[in-house]
Amino acid sequence: MRKTVRVSRTIQIWDKYLQKYYKKEAHHLVHDPNDILNEGDVITYGPFPPSIRRDREKKGRIGGKKLVKYMVREVITPFGQQVEQRTRRVVGSQDGRWKGGPGEVKKIAMRARRKGKGKLEAPLLKNDEEKAAHTQAEPV
Known part of the structure; x- marks a missing residue:
């Protein structure tokens, strides 16, 4: 999906029997409106603002188990190039990814x-x- 990234975060799960917290990774699909995130970036994300949420609800793009529920707020620590120097990610080509290869x-x-x-x-x-x-x- 274009403009969408998979984000991992660490959460703690309580084990009743051992009465101890364990670390577990949780994954979310996050909307990246500028399409500039790279693997390794540290970001903050949250739910969609009300104006964008209304537009997405009309199109049927919010809700459900595997749909995007969050949006990037800011890039805290960029990995590699600075955020200002980045360009949009390019996937495939105009003719398609199989053409001529x-x-x-x-x-x-x-x-x-x-x-x-x-x-x-x-x-x-x-x-x-x-x-x-x-x-x-x-x-x-």
């Missing part, structure tokens, strides 16, 4: 096998072109 070749081959057409001619990559040139050369 080895993943696309595998995907085409798998779909062809599933449909029972056998092997399908997939676009060759640089290494495949070199291998094909060596195998097609006639021995002297």
Whole structure:
């Protein structure tokens, strides 16, 4: 999910039998409106402000077990670059994450096998072109 991060925090759980607290990690999905958080950042978060909450309720994006219930308030300790120098995270590309790469070749081959057409001619990559040139050369 874009603009969403998974946040871990440590809570204490009471064990009745041993009468002792134990540490346990709790996880929450938190909305990052600027999409700039990195792994390792220390943040504060809380529930959505009333104005944003109303808009999200109209769209059906609040409530439920796995939906986002919290929003980033501030970055206390950034990990790596300073917050002012960061740019938005880029996921995939305009054409899609498979376009033109080895993943696309595998995907085409798998779909062809599933449909029972056998092997399908997939676009060759640089290494495949070199291998094909060596195998097609006639021995002297």
